[in-house]
Amino acid sequence: MKIPFSLPVIDDEVIAEMMDTLTRTGWLTTGPKVRALEKEIQIFIGSSNPVLCVNSWTSGAMLMLRWFGVGPGDEVIIPAYTYSATALCAMNMGASVVMVDVKDDFTMDPEKLATAVTEKTKVIIPVDIGGYPCDYDAIRQVLARPEIRKKFRAEHVRQQQLGRILLLADAAHSLGAFYKGRAIGTVADITVYSLHSVKNITTGEGGAIALNLPSPFDNDKELVFLRALGLNGQNKSAFEKNQPGAWRYDIIDQGLKVNMPDLCASVGLAQMRRYRxxxxxxxxxxxxxxxxxxxxxxxxxxxxxxxxxxxxxxxxxxxxxxxxxxxxxxxxxxxxxxxxxxxxxxxxxxxxxxxxxxxxxxxxxxxxxxxxxxxxxxxxxxxxxxxxxxxxxxxxxxxxxxxxxxxxxxxxxx
Incomplete structure (x- = not known):
């Protein structure tokens, strides 16, 4: 009996949702199905903060690094045990990647992290390998140490607002995981999930960003900006521009093109409703x-x-x-x-x-x-x-x- 390593769920409900997109809404790129999937993920993780769907984990992480002003001269610390995308998202923004060793449970070693922080460090990206969460409290305790906080050099307005190193969770594997009773997506400052074809929930290619930024950030306002930043800096999606009389738009920043299409969201939406x-x-x-x-x-x-x-x-x-x-x-x-x-x-x-x-x-x-x-x-x-x-x-x-x-x-x- 041949047993493949991985197979996505493509059943009648997935096909029906896809057919609804193709035959009823007639809208293939970012639109109502993406918004519905974002809401389903937000409800699933029990967060009062919003979720933004994108076209891959990598692009979602790049978007958040771009949002935080990470670029040449900056350092991003990641575990050495992870897929290359954890490094490439930072390298693609011009930042340097610092790797640290892991513990025997595959997750980032907080003490190795502490020794790796420098005045150039802007972001830490711990990874929930296989879906098992990192020790986020231990990582936060490292970031809260006085000697670590003193090293932080804010060089962007959002870095100044946060006042410390950003904790961005690589939750490519861990949609549905819990850390000390809290859903992954409500623990780190920012959490990025993968919705790739081999993941627990898939959109074929895709990802989702769960915002959990502390005060003084307004997560809902940041979402509005991120929607634009992920659409070439355009402040209206094609779906919104397609409404009667709503053709006028603006380009508000130098953005990326990382939005998820409704066609992909349809697959994930049909699965997400039955995930729990x-x-x-x-x-x-x-x-x-x-x-x-x-x-x-x-x-x-x-x-x-x-x-x-x-x-x-x-x-x-x-x-x-x-x-x-x-x-x-x-x-x-x-x-x-x-x-x-x-x-x-x-x-x-x-x-x-x-x-x-x-x-x-x-x-x-x-x-x-x-x-x-x-x-x-x-x-x-x-x-x-x-x-x-x-x-x-x-x-x-x-x-x-x-x-x-x-x-x-x-x-x-x-």
């Missing part, structure tokens, strides 16, 4: 199946998913690690699993091992925890509509591959 009651619980069930199955084996290092402090994952990825395996053995295991038509992946190849970043002087030896996590990690299929029969095939195939590569009998079951 159906899709998210089903992902949790799949995750728990893997936990129960692999907890029997002492060689299986299980990924974090919840804490006693009401921190809980969105169950986006199941990051299984094979104790005692090096990178070569892990790769052999993946090859054997794949030959059985079970789709697995690795999240992620550390950026310091990729050509672009190596050529810029980053060295994987500077991030030992990042490398140790990567070297024996395998991501297992976790998506809606997987059956228990399919999940058992995944488990059996991974177990067989482990023992085949390890060259041992199946005796180490706890």
């Amino acid at each position: 009651d159906r899709f998210l619980p089903e992902r949790k069930r799949i995750f728990q199946f893997y936990l129960n199955a692999f907890s029997r084996y002492e060689w299986a290092i299980l990924p974090p998913c919840r804490n006693d402090d009401a921190t809980e994952s969105s169950y986006h990825l199941f990051l299984l690690r094979l104790r005692g395996f090096d990178e070569t053995e892990r790769d052999r295991a993946i090859q054997q699993i794949s030959s059985c038509e079970v789709g697995v992946n690795v999240h992620y190849i550390p950026m310091a091992m990729l050509t672009l970043f190596r050529n810029r002087g980053y060295q994987i030896s500077d991030y030992p925890m990042t490398y140790s996590l990567f070297a024996n990690e395998i991501s297992l299929p976790i998506y809606n509509n997987l059956t228990e029969k399919q999940l058992q095939i995944v488990v059996d195939t991974v177990v067989d591959a482990y023992y085949s590569i390890a060259g041992t009998e199946k005796t180490n079951v706890v």
Whole structure:
């Protein structure tokens, strides 16, 4: 039985919502479906502050860095264990990226963060790898230290308003996660979700920004500006201009072009309406199946998913690690699993091992925890509509591959 690594939900409700866009509204680019999706996400995370949909996580993060005045000469601190977009959003704005190592739960190490802050630091981008939240309180405590606050140099009006380093959460994986009982999207100053095809909720390509800016910012007023900034600085969308007599518009700033089309929003809207009651619980069930199955084996290092402090994952990825395996053995295991038509992946190849970043002087030896996590990690299929029969095939195939590569009998079951 062939089991792909990832499949989006394309069912009758998604198709009906898409057909409604194509045949009833007749509007394909940014319009009422985007606004409806923004509202659904805002309601889901329980925020009194607004949400803005964009065409990708990367463009959403770039938009917020542009809004905060980040550019050449500035530094943005990110974890070394993440997808390259976390770095590229800053690099694309001309800023320098400072990478720090992570803890053994895949998330940014706050103490490594503290040593990386300089007078050039403008933004911290922690990453919720696999949907498991970072320790945001610990990160905020670092940013609140007197010696850290003294280093902050405000060089833009919004930097002056905030008066400290901006905390921008990379929540590409964590729509639906909670940190100490608070929904991700209500914890950091700004949260950017991904709605890419492989994410829990997808629009094909897309992202969403949840604003949570403190006083003196007015989040609703900032949203109005951000809508324009994300549409080439134009203060009316095409949908608004298309209304009778509403043709006149203005360009109020040098913006980007990052708006989400209604055609894409239709897919996400149909899924988002069922996320809390159906899709998210089903992902949790799949995750728990893997936990129960692999907890029997002492060689299986299980990924974090919840804490006693009401921190809980969105169950986006199941990051299984094979104790005692090096990178070569892990790769052999993946090859054997794949030959059985079970789709697995690795999240992620550390950026310091990729050509672009190596050529810029980053060295994987500077991030030992990042490398140790990567070297024996395998991501297992976790998506809606997987059956228990399919999940058992995944488990059996991974177990067989482990023992085949390890060259041992199946005796180490706890």
